[in-house]
Amino acid sequence: MGRLLTGGLIVAIVAALLFFLYSSSYRTRIEEQTQQTSQLNAELLKLQSENEQLKAELAKVQGEQNILAAQNEEMRKAIASFKATGKMPEIAAPAK
Structure with missing residues (x-):
């Protein structure tokens, strides 16, 4: 009976x-995933900000392109x- 109790105790230990080892590694994995998620969110915010800046610059370039196209048409005429x-012919003042 003592051997059975000793064996049961060893199996329980x-x-x-x-x-304990499994739960420790599981917690470590969750912490790593949380950190990675935070890093990805920060990168996403940075890229969204950059995207907005690029959209503003694109709108500016497109506006300049429209002005140049109008000036080009006036020159052709x-x-x-x-x-x-x-x-x-009389030259009109350039549009700004």
Whole structure:
């Protein structure tokens, strides 16, 4: 009977040790995943901010492109007028 109790106690100790090791590694994994999630969230916020800046810069470039296209069209009309009449057309002030 004593051997049975000793064997049961040893099995219980081994089981408790295995459970402790498993729970410790599980907690470590959860902490690592939490840290990784925090890092990814920080990177996401940084990229969203950068995206907003790039959108603003793109809008600025597109506005400049529209102005240049309008100026280009005015120049084409002026050249066509010059070719047709031989006179220098009046140049309008550039749009800002």
